[in-house]
Amino acid sequence: MAGGTPLAGSGGGSGMATQGGSGGSSGAPVAGTGGEGGRAGAGAGGGMGGLGGMSGSAGANSAGAASGASGTSGASGTAGAGGLVYSGPGCSVPVRENDEPMLLSQTGCVDPTDPTKPADTLVPYDVNSPLWSDGAAKERYLSLPTGAKIQVKDCSAEPDTCKSVDDGGTAEDEGHWDLPVGTTLVKVFLLGGARIETRLLMHVSDTQWRGYSYEWNEAGTDATLLPDQKDKVIGAQTWHYPSRSQCLACHTEGAGRSLGPTTAQMNRDYAYAGGAMNQLDKFEALGAFDHVPPRIAPYPSPSGDGELDARARSYLHANCAICHRPGATVSDMDLRFETPFAGMALCNQVITANEDDLTLPRLRLVPGDPTNSSLSYRMHASTGQRMPKLGSNVVDADGTALIDQWITSITSCP
Ligand code: HEC
């Protein structure tokens, strides 16, 4: 970082403008502030997210940064608060609890004059296997601090990180994108085309992540920070805005806190304003990686036309393995995609939770028999025993059908 190396441009032609981008959008994004890179107190103005979004040149980008930063007056000047915690300019929620901006338009994550548009430093992306979110459509964005790099967990280059956690390895999977302190991830939820919630997930220190939820107003012009969880009836459903601790109950340490950005999830095309491009190629062209990560085959889309087994495993990985994996909430059941079926502790395994509830099927998975499989029962439940444990009230008709089809197709335990 010493040289403040600007992120390499993508060679032009495919700008980072988001869908419906805000104009002036092609060209190679260049951050080039020469600054230290957005640590707390790194100074205003120059320290915007390093992936310089839609601007055509470094100069234009700093203009964009300045205008973005103007919406974040509350966001700077918190360096004194311990020093460790990121609260620099750019896209972030200041971490002093009493100084959080109430409005999304004040975070620097959106265009302050039109909060429905992302700030132009944000990079949009999509994942191969999404979390079911009660039928909501989602937009996702990543904001990196200037000059900081993404380190992708790579077992061949750094075998030590892939040892077991007890032996000094890290918990997250191979291909997980370890995002630097100062990164903010943004997810926008839309129901019936209207924005209802925006979530910000911030990497605030070496050991800490924080999640925040903003509720959009009826007019769809801005969103307000929620102090706690909230349920709201929207149309025929009850939408759940998670609390800050609920964010981290799904964004588990065992899964690496940030969940979507992994090579297998990100290995897909995205329709950038300048044209479609593979997301790994895009981040590589932006100079966002500390070293170019090896390719990993994409997870199949659960709703695609791939092989049944792989689609079902992909669904369980994205929706359930965040908690059901070694090092997370219920760690004796491992629903990750890469885990061989025999290692999942599913097939004819007796349940370990709520055994006193006699409505629950006794076994986690019975080959050929979804009705007597707790795995399926829990996904069909609308209250009480419902899985996923948090954040969803509406049964995923396609997801449950897929898992039931999968269980039906299994003929025996390994
Ligand atoms: C039910 C579990 C669950 C809860 C609760 C939850 N998330 Fe997530 N979140 C996920 C999963 C799984 C993904 C990745 C898949 C996707 O993006 O569809 C994700 C993705 C995200 C992303 C995109 C970056 C990433 O890590 O993939 C953001 C931002 C985010 N969540 C923020 C939040 C915030 C903030 C809260 C709390 C207000 C929250 N989430 C609560 C499960 C959850």
Ligand code: HEC
């Ligand atoms: C936010 C974390 C979280 C997520 C996400 C989650 N679960 Fe769970 N799950 C739990 C917890 C905690 C328990 C144990 C307590 C209970 O039974 O409610 C559990 C228990 C279970 C059990 C019973 C296991 C036993 O031995 O009794 C099954 C089956 C299950 N989950 C399936 C799923 C499926 C399928 C998904 C995805 C659709 C999922 N879970 C997503 C947290 C989670």
